[in-house]
Amino acid sequence: MVLKLYSSLFFGPGGHAGVVALVLAEKQVPFEDIPVNAEVYKHKDAEHLERQPFGQIPVLDDNGFILYETRAICRYIVEKYSEKGPSLLPGPSFEERALFEQAISVEIINFQGAVVPIFVASLKKKRRGLAMDVAAVEAGVEILVQRLEVYEKILSRQKFVAGDE
Ligand SMILES: N[C@@H](CCC(=O)N[C@@H](CS)C(=O)NCC(=O)O)C(=O)O
Structure with a gap:
């Protein structure tokens, strides 16, 4: 049975579900996109809370195996379909793996941590018909710019956030 990805364009194509879709595409794993209408809070109804108790997007359904949390889903796909597409996990050394984990933490805390408050104060409000919190x-933009300057510094020394591979 084909994988099902519960997503919502309400949060934009660059939202968390977009990251999972990108990994699925890279790994050339076919999937069925199941849109959840967040505009009318379908991500908070009993049916979705059964899949994702925090009422968030995305969720993966692999033949009844339900998984949420974007990075956990991505790792699951990459490891389960290791023979398909390019290898997306570093290694084999402990150091390469550690730098990869470091980059993932940086992405969650420093990048997402700065982007999400901007989205919540702007586009999310606009899509709900509310005034933007300028x-x-x-x-938020000030914090994001500071963080991106650090990214620039890191990327001036290496190709990717986790190294050169
Ligand atoms: N830690 C979760 C965060 C997911 C998340 O914040 N998703 C957003 C959409 S991009 C969402 O569902 N927001 C609604 C909410 O948090 O109530 C993950 O990595 O999957």
Whole structure:
């Protein structure tokens, strides 16, 4: 049975489900996209909470095996379909793996941690017909710019955040 990915364009194509879709595409694993209408809070209804108790997107359903949390889903896909597409996990050395874990933590905390508050104060409000919180957006952008300057520094020395591979 083909994998099912519960997603929602309400959060934009660059949302967490987009990351999973990108990994599935890289690994050349076919999947069925199941849109959840977040505009009318379908991600908070009993049916979705059964899959994702925090009421968030994305969720993967692999023949009844339900998995949430974007990075856990990505790792699952990459390891389960190791023979398909390019290898997306570093290694074999402990150091390469550790740098990969470091990059993932940086992405969750420093990148997502800065981007999500901007989204919540701007596009998310707009899509709900509310006024944008300009002060929060400006404060968020300031933090994001500082973080991206660090990314620039890292990427001036190596090809990718986790190294050169
Ligand atoms: N830690 C979760 C975060 C997922 C997340 O924040 N998804 C957003 C959409 S991109 C969402 O569902 N937001 C609604 C909410 O948090 O109530 C993951 O990595 O999958």
